[in-house]
Amino acid sequence: MKADIITILGPTASGKTTLAAHLAAKAGNAEIISADSRQVYKGMDIGTGKDLADYLVEGRQIPYHLIDIAEAGEKYNLFQYQQDFWHTYYNIIGRGNMPVLCGGTGLYIESVLKSYKMVPVPENEALRERLGKYSLEQLTEILKGYKTLHNTTDVDTPKRAIRAIEIQEYYRQNNIQEREFPRVKSLTIGVNIDRELRRKKITDRLHKRLEEENMVQEVQRLLEKVAPEDLIYYGLEYKYLTLHCIGQLSYDEMVRQLEIAIHQFAKRQMTWFRGMERRGIQINWIDAMLPMEEKVNRIMELMEQD
Numbered sequence: 001m002k003a004d005i006i007t008i009l010g011p012t013a014s015g016k017t018t019l020a021a022h023l024a025a026k027a028g029n030a031e032i033i034s035a036d037s038r039q040v041y042k043g044m045d046i047g048t049g050k051d052l053a054d055y056l057v058e059g060r061q062i063p064y065h066l067i068d069i070a071e072a073g074e075k076y077n078l079f080q081y082q083q084d085f086w087h088t089y090y091n092i093i094g095r096g097n098m099p100v101l102c103g104g105t106g107l108y109i110e111s112v113l114k115s116y117k118m119v120p121v122p123e124n125e126a127l128r129e130r131l132g133k134y135s136l137e138q139l140t141e142i143l144k145g146y147k148t149l150h151n152t153t154d155v156d157t158p159k160r161a162i163r164a165i166e167i168q169e170y171y172r173q174n175n176i177q178e179r180e181f182p183r184v185k186s187l188t189i190g191v192n193i194d195r196e197l198r199r200k201k202i203t204d205r206l207h208k209r210l211e212e213e214n215m216v217q218e219v220q221r222l223l224e225k226v227a228p229e230d231l232i233y234y235g236l237e238y239k240y241l242t243l244h245c246i247g248q249l250s251y252d253e254m255v256r257q258l259e260i261a262i263h264q265f266a267k268r269q270m271t272w273f274r275g276m277e278r279r280g281i282q283i284n285w286i287d288a289m290l291p292m293e294e295k296v297n298r299i300m301e302l303m304e305q306d
Helices: 016-027 078-094 106-113 125-131 136-144 158-174 195-211 215-223 228-232 236-245 251-278 292-305
Strands: 005-009 030-034 098-103 186-192 283-287
Touching: 005 016, 005 106, 016 030, 016 098, 016 186, 016 292, 030 078, 078 098, 078 106, 098 106, 106 251, 125 158, 136 158, 186 292, 195 215, 195 251, 215 228, 215 236, 228 236, 236 251, 251 283, 283 292
Parallel strands: 005 098, 005 186, 030 098, 186 283
Antiparallel strands: none
């Protein structure tokens, strides 16, 4: 194989993790590096779709990395992910194995494939105090003055928006220069799922997690050690279920709003992936509904051709 790494990406509910695990099993010497910004957190299992059973293929445990590496309540970020990714990547290739990067967090994936530079940004208490007087709408407009908002999770809550502004202000004041990161050649696979099927799978999965997998109880347990505003920070399931648990949303309204939010999130993921293509990353799209063996064989063929 000429590529340094295989990347498998796709929107939520597309089956990308299962595909990555089956590919790793077929390859025989592959290890998976997760590219999911929320599966890094311990105890946040159901809401993040941390289906660890997916990594068990025909009785064989597929090695996986960058899952359960941070405590719930922490603010793991892209800078930390880059450090953890490269450490893991070199360990895997040092063992003579093939790294498979898999996930749906487009920014994390692109930061690796395009060698983005990130630097640790310290807290700016004076700026935070000044920005604390503004509404979320006002903070959004301030952030737009720094950059185009590709990722709306930056303005999901005032706390997120303030942090995003803090980072951009630090970059502007310190004239951050590009730093060389290792370049990797990736064979990038996208799992393409029909929009209506994706919507159905998202809805069915959400109800299963709520009604069969006790996702509400997971959030209640987390709230015993994590402040509500810190769980809300993570967005999606943890935002809406926390609002329900603290009495700000009824159960039915929580389900309704959360379902809409996840559909919107999946749409944004696809928008990001299409943007990656425009920015020069070639993505080989594979139909999610093909039989697993056919999908794996197609990737193996591409690996031979690459």
